[in-house]
Amino acid sequence: DTGVSQDPRHKITKRGQNVTFRCDPISEHNRLYWYRQTLGQGPEFLTYFQNEAQLEKSRLLSDRFSAERPKGSFSTLEIQRTEQGDSAMYLCASSWTNRRQGAVEKLFFGSGTQLSVL
Amino acid sequence: AQKITQTQPGMFVQEKEAVTLDCTYDTSDQSYGLFWYKQPSSGEMIFLIYQGSYDEQNATEGRYSLNFQKARKSANLVISASQLGDSAMYFCAMREAFYTGTASKLTFGTGTRLQVTL
Numbered sequence: 001d002t003g004v005s006q007d008p009r010h011k012i013t014k015r016g017q018n019v020t021f022r023c024d025p026i027s028e029h030n031r032l033y034w035y036r037q038t039l040g041q042g043p044e045f046l047t048y049f050q051n052e053a054q055l056e057k058s059r060l061l062s063d064r065f066s067a068e069r070p071k072g073s074f075s076t077l078e079i080q081r082t083e084q085g086d087s088a089m090y091l092c093a094s095s096w097t098n099r100r101q102g103a104v105e106k107l108f109f110g111s112g113t114q115l116s117v118l
Numbered sequence: 119a120q121k122i123t124q125t126q127p128g129m130f131v132q133e134k135e136a137v138t139l140d141c142t143y144d145t146s147d148q149s150y151g152l153f154w155y156k157q158p159s160s161g162e163m164i165f166l167i168y169q170g171s172y173d174e175q176n177a178t179e180g181r182y183s184l185n186f187q188k189a190r191k192s193a194n195l196v197i198s199a200s201q202l203g204d205s206a207m208y209f210c211a212m213r214e215a216f217y218t219g220t221a222s223k224l225t226f227g228t229g230t231r232l233q234v235t236l
Binding site for chain 2: 003004031033035040041042043044045048050055056058089091093095104105106107108109110111112114
């Protein structure tokens with residue numbers, strides 16, 4: 001168990017450019033989440049996957065954002081035409097859950113990708 | 119709408135002493151869960167403890183305990199015997215529909231920075 005891995009750790013880009021982040025969850029975890037954390041705030045939910053299906057997206061996720069989890073393993077988060085307001089830490093989390101397990105789903109977070117849009 | 123409030127931006131505690139981090143919440147849901155996460159400077163969110171709204175006993179996990187007062191809508195984290203390694207940001211979070219097995223869309227507070235001193 002190597003934990004949740006995110007790449008890159010830091011990304012600096014110019015406004016208007018596209019960026020893509022990658023998340024490798026803990027192997028065999030069936031759920032994967034993306035959260036965004038701005039300075040001085042707690043993380044905010046963006047979207048989540050159950051295996052390869054994207055089941056929910058927050059209103060925070062504008063049309064410029066797209067997330068995929070093509071084979072139910074790693075996930076990518078792409079931001080098109082970045083804006084300065086996109087500057088934040090993007091956190092990925094994964095979990096294993098099923099109804100027999102009970103109610104408590106523990107999320108395991110990665111260290112995040114810090115995005116700075118100049 | 120659900121909301122988490124953490125009124126202490128920063129706290130200091132001496133090594134080996136106990137410290138309480140405050141958290142109040144607001145929700146119209148009867149079935150919810152409350153969580154505490156630790157975020158060290160490395161960035162990842164580390165799960166510490168949870169409490170379900172129907173749990174009658176306060177949760178404990180090693181040196182962490184959750185002082186759950188449902189009528190007051192508070193879920194304070196108590197850390198006993200503080201250690202230097204406890205220095206970090208601490209976030210309180212809530213998940214509605216806790217017992218139905220839906221996704222962990224957590225709502226986080228703004229966090230409390232804990233500094234443990236010698």
